[in-house]
Amino acid sequence: MRILLAEDDPILGDGLRAGLRQLGFQVDWVRDGVAAERELVSGDYNAAVLDLGLPLKDGLDVLQALRARKIATPVLVLTARDAVPDRIRGLDLGADDYVIKPVDLHELGARLRSLVRRAHGQMQDILQCGDVLLEPSARRVSLKGEVVTLSTREFDLLHVLMLNADRVMSREQLEQQLYSWGYEVDSNAIEVHIHHLRRKLHPDVIQTVRGVGYTMLRSQTLS
Amino acid sequence: MTRRHRLKSMQARLLALLLGLVIVIWTGSAIMTWVDARDELDDLLDGHLAQAAALLVVQQARSDDDDGVADAPVLHKYAPLVAFQVFHEDRLVMRSANASTTPMTSKDHGFTTVRLNDGEKWRVFVTHGQERDVMVYVGEQTASRNAILWAILNSMLLPLLLALPLLAAGGWWAVRRGLAPLRQLSKLLQQRQPHGLEPIELHDMPLEMKPVADSLNGLFERIDHMVASERRFTADAAHELRTPIAGIRAQAQVAMGAGDDAEQRNHALQATLAGCDRASRLVEQLLTLARLEAAQATATAPAPTMDLSAVVRRIAADLATTALANHQTLELDALAPCMVVGNDMLVGVLVRNLIDNAIRYSPTGARIWVSVTSEAGQPLLRVEDSGPGLLDADMARLGERFFRVLGNEQPGSGLGWSIVKRIADVFGARLNVSRSEQLGGLAVAVHWQE
Numbered sequence: 001m002r003i004l005l006a007e008d009d010p011i012l013g014d015g016l017r018a019g020l021r022q023l024g025f026q027v028d029w030v031r032d033g034v035a036a037e038r039e040l041v042s043g044d045y046n047a048a049v050l051d052l053g054l055p056l057k058d059g060l061d062v063l064q065a066l067r068a069r070k071i072a073t074p075v076l077v078l079t080a081r082d083a084v085p086d087r088i089r090g091l092d093l094g095a096d097d098y099v100i101k102p103v104d105l106h107e108l109g110a111r112l113r114s115l116v117r118r119a120h121g122q123m124q125d126i127l128q129c130g131d132v133l134l135e136p137s138a139r140r141v142s143l144k145g146e147v148v149t150l151s152t153r154e155f156d157l158l159h160v161l162m163l164n165a166d167r168v169m170s171r172e173q174l175e176q177q178l179y180s181w182g183y184e185v186d187s188n189a190i191e192v193h194i195h196h197l198r199r200k201l202h203p204d205v206i207q208t209v210r211g212v213g214y215t216m217l218r219s220q221t222l223s
Numbered sequence: 224m225t226r227r228h229r230l231k232s233m234q235a236r237l238l239a240l241l242l243g244l245v246i247v248i249w250t251g252s253a254i255m256t257w258v259d260a261r262d263e264l265d266d267l268l269d270g271h272l273a274q275a276a277a278l279l280v281v282q283q284a285r286s287d288d289d290d291g292v293a294d295a296p297v298l299h300k301y302a303p304l305v306a307f308q309v310f311h312e313d314r315l316v317m318r319s320a321n322a323s324t325t326p327m328t329s330k331d332h333g334f335t336t337v338r339l340n341d342g343e344k345w346r347v348f349v350t351h352g353q354e355r356d357v358m359v360y361v362g363e364q365t366a367s368r369n370a371i372l373w374a375i376l377n378s379m380l381l382p383l384l385l386a387l388p389l390l391a392a393g394g395w396w397a398v399r400r401g402l403a404p405l406r407q408l409s410k411l412l413q414q415r416q417p418h419g420l421e422p423i424e425l426h427d428m429p430l431e432m433k434p435v436a437d438s439l440n441g442l443f444e445r446i447d448h449m450v451a452s453e454r455r456f457t458a459d460a461a462h463e464l465r466t467p468i469a470g471i472r473a474q475a476q477v478a479m480g481a482g483d484d485a486e487q488r489n490h491a492l493q494a495t496l497a498g499c500d501r502a503s504r505l506v507e508q509l510l511t512l513a514r515l516e517a518a519q520a521t522a523t524a525p526a527p528t529m530d531l532s533a534v535v536r537r538i539a540a541d542l543a544t545t546a547l548a549n550h551q552t553l554e555l556d557a558l559a560p561c562m563v564v565g566n567d568m569l570v571g572v573l574v575r576n577l578i579d580n581a582i583r584y585s586p587t588g589a590r591i592w593v594s595v596t597s598e599a600g601q602p603l604l605r606v607e608d609s610g611p612g613l614l615d616a617d618m619a620r621l622g623e624r625f626f627r628v629l630g631n632e633q634p635g636s637g638l639g640w641s642i643v644k645r646i647a648d649v650f651g652a653r654l655n656v657s658r659s660e661q662l663g664g665l666a667v668a669v670h671w672q673e
Contacts, residue, residue, distance in 0.1 A: 009466045011498045015473030018491060022480045080465035102469030105476040 001116055001136075001159065002026040002177045004048040006036035006062070007078070008055050012101075016049065019105040024139050024152065025112065026178060033057025037065055044176040045073050046116045046163075049108070052079040052090070060093055067094035074115035078103060113137060120163050127162040130220040132205060134162050143201050143222075150200060153178065157193045161206060161216045170213040233405070237398045242391055249383045253376060260375050264368055269334055272348040275307065276361040280352050283309050283317065283359065304367040306345070308360040309352070327360045336365065404432050412439075420447040460509050464502060471498040508638040511572060515645045529565050531602055531671075532557040532595045538574045539593055542582060550587045553578075557595035563602045563671045565650045573646040576639045577606040577667055585610030590662055602671040610664035618656050 003025045007013040017027045028043070030036050033054035040048055040062070052059035063075055076097040077090045087098045096115050099108065113136050117125060127134040131144045139155055141148050150158065160177045161169060171190050178190075186192070194206055194214060202222045207215050308327060309317035315324050327347045328337050339345050345362040352359060407425055422440040425432065474495040481488035535557045546553040563570070581591045585608045592607045647654050652671045659666035 009470055011494050011501065012466055012470035012473055014494055015470050015477055015491065015498075018477040018487060019473050019480065022477060078469075080461075080463070080469075101465040102472040105473055105480075 001046045001112070001156070002028070002044065002179075003112060004036065004039050004043065004045045004073075005029045006031075006033070006048065006054060006059065007051045008032060008053070009051075016105070016108070020049075020109060020112075023105065023109040024136075024156065025109065026156065031055070033059060033062045037062045040066055040071060040073055041069060044173060046119070046177065047074040047076060047096075047112050049076050049078050049112070050095075052077060052081055052086075060090060063090070063093045063095060072119070074112075074119045076108075076111055076115060078108070110137060116163065127159070127165070129162055129165050129205075129216045129218050131222050132158075132162070132201060132216075134159060141201075148200055150197070153189075154193050154196055154200070157190070158197055161214065165216050165218045168209050168213045168215045173213070234395070234398050234402055237402075238391065238394050241394045241398070242387065245387070245390055246383075249380075253379050253383075256379060257372060257376055261368075261372055264371060268363060268368060269346070269348070272334070272346065272361045272363060273350075275305075276348050276350045276359045279307055279309055279317070279359045279361065280350065280357070283311070283352050283357055304364040306362045308358075310358040310360075311352070312356045322360075322362070326358065327362050331358065404429050408432065408436070418450075420444075420450070463505060467498050467502040467505060471495055471502065474498060505638065508642060511642055512638060512645065515569070515642065515649065527564075527566070528562045529567050529570065531561045531563045531565070531570065531604060532559060534567060534571050535574050535593060535595050535604065538571060538578060542575070542578050545579075546582050546591060549582060549585075549589075551582060551585060552590045553582070554590065554592045555594075557593065559595075561595045561597060561602045563650070563652075565652075565671075569646050569649065573643050573669070574604070576643045577604075577669075580639055581606050581608040581610070581665070581667075584608075585664060589664070592659075592662060598670070604669040604671075605666065607659035607662045607666040608664040609659070609662040612658050612664045613656070 001024070003020060005013060005016055005020070005027050007016060007029070008031045013029050013031065017029045020027045028039065028045075030039055031054075034056045036048070036050065036054065036059075037057060039045070050059045050062065054062070059077065059079070063077070066073070066075070074096040075094065076099060077095040078099050078101060079086075079090075080101050081087075082100045090098050096118075097111050099111065113125065117136075125135060125137055127136070133142045134140075134155075136159060141150055141155065141158060156178055157174065160174060174190050194208075198205060204220070204222055205216065207217065209215060303321050306319045306322040306327070307317070308315060308319075308322045310326060318324070323340055327339060327345065328335050328349060330347075330349050332349055332351070335347050335349070337345055337347055339362075344365045346365050346368070347360060347362040350359050351357060404425055404427075408423065411423055411425070420443045422443060423436050425436060428436060474491045478488045478491035478495065481491060536555065539553060539555045539557075543553050578591070578593060585591060590609045592605075594603075594605045596603050596605070644654060646652075647669060650671070652669050655668040655670065657666050657668070658664075
């Protein structure tokens with residue numbers, strides 16, 4: 001899951017980035033409101049963690065601008081402002097969750113997963129496409145009840161595909177969702193990971209739509 | 224008002240003054256009337272005495288031949304108070320019933336006041352008859368005059384005695400009515416909640432009450448500002464502490480979750496420590512600010528003077544190692560003693576913050592120049608650096624609590640400037656931030672008043 005972290009405090013930003021990465025998130029970190037808005041407008045993020053007291057542009061202004069541009073990326077506001085009117089204003093301006101600092105990393109991860117899940121219209125944490133089950137919180141994948149060991153990238157790719165089940169995802173879309181900036185992305189990395197997933201799970205688990213991209217079907221049956 | 228002083232009711236005071244004044248004026252006019260009436264009465268009655276004597280003289284001349292003593296009948300209730308005698312060749316020829324047989328006075332002409340044998344004081348008029356050997360004495364008891372005077376006075380004083388209670392009641396009512404706005408004000412103040420600092424508004428406020436209400440409102444406004452700024456400060460401080468604590472927590476959790484990744488764990492632990500240092504620095508600065516506020520609030524005695532140069536040399540020596548570690552050059556020009564109004568500790572904090580900021584926000588290899596001089600007799604401390612300096616907009620916002628210049632990686636709370644500004648205020652020094660002409664970075668000047 002690709003997350004944008006907007007936090008101006010160096011120690012907290014660094015800690016959240018490292019911690020969320022440990023929990024399996026892809027994290028991009030920006031330090032001011034203008035950069036946060038730019039990235040959220042142009043980038044393809046599953047969710048954002050937004051500090052309110054950001055330099056250059058206040059977090060609430062960023063949120064308002066995003067919603068005005070019909071960008072529906074789930075936003076979790078992480079702030080020191082705990083007054084009830086602040087919370088109400090944050091939520092009314094389009095925040096999906098409002099968390100007061102300091103926050104437990106695992107709770108933050110769970111809240112982000114919950115936001116992403118809800119954004120995809122799912123009620124439960126567990127994703128299912130036919131015989132393939134994926135539990136984001138436990139980072140566990142099973143095929144017909146048997147646990148399959150996947151690498152971090154493979155898991156994330158499968159996660160993105162299953163979150164967008166029944167939709168065709170282009171290679172660019174998948175890349176954007178999976179990689180933070182700064183990572184050298186091999187031109188055929190996605191193909192390699194798809195290949196590995198097919199080998200580890202089932203050759204037909206991911207369908208290729210020639211010239212468009214890849215998809216997984218919710219009702220697929222694997223022989 | 225302390226307990227030792229008796230609480231005096233303004234209403235009772237006004238009433239007492241009013242009634243006292245009425246009594247004094249009334250009594251004064253009564254005395255004047257008394258004196259006036261007495262003089263007039265004396266003139267009038269003396270005239271009557273003289274007139275009576277004249278009549279007796281005429282009478283005596285006509286009945287000169289009668290022998291024996293004629294006694295006049297008592298014809299009026301006042302008659303016993305009036306007496307006359309007529310002597311011819313020292314022989315009593317005529318007298319009123321209440322007159323003695325000896326002459327009333329030894330005086331042989333005009334008015335006199337004597338005490339007669341009956342013990343009463345008499346006003347007596349003596350005159351000769353048509354012949355030299357006839358003496359006519361006409362007397363009147365002075366008590367009768369006093370009785371008239373008392374009657375006049377009573378007619379004046381009695382109404383006053385009756386009027387006084389009425390005046391007191393009326394005065395009480397009028398004063399009470401007049402003081403109603405005061406009572407309204409005190410009632411308003413009594414009903415106030417401890418945090419109720421909105422301005423007082425009275426209906427039909429009298430002119431005299433306006434200064435009181437205005438000063439009270441001014442006071443309320445100042446208290447309100449103070450309370451608001453304290454509240455904001457506490458809230459800001461709590462918020463500012465939340466972020467470092469959140470950072471420490473996140474980094475500690477990262478270290479716990481690092482597993483086999485020793486590099487990541489070390490990094491997270493280092494960051495945890497840095498976060499702790501920053502939080503404690505923030506707490507220290509908050510305490511300094513709080514202490515400064517207390518010092519400012521209680522500063523009444525003039526601060527002693529101290530040698531600014533010595534303090535600057537001491538702080539510069541302390542911080543030189545940090546500058547050296549950053550490969551920065553710290554130059555000092557503070558040789559001559561320079562006395563300023565201040566306190567060693569507080570001025571030390573100010574100087575330390577300024578030099579520390581210069582070191583912190585200047586890059587490796589930068590020059591930092593500190594000088595203590597005297598400009599037109601006024602001590603001047605200058606700290607300049609060759610760092611990036613500040614944008615004009617940022618310069619204007621310096622000193623706002625928790626304002627931090629964007630884009631610096633240095634752990635700062637934004638409180639340093641607040642502290643510098645506050646200390647300068649305490650000692651009446653003026654702060655000036657500009658671009659350094661010789662080094663190109665930031666130049667901070669602190670002007671002390673002579």
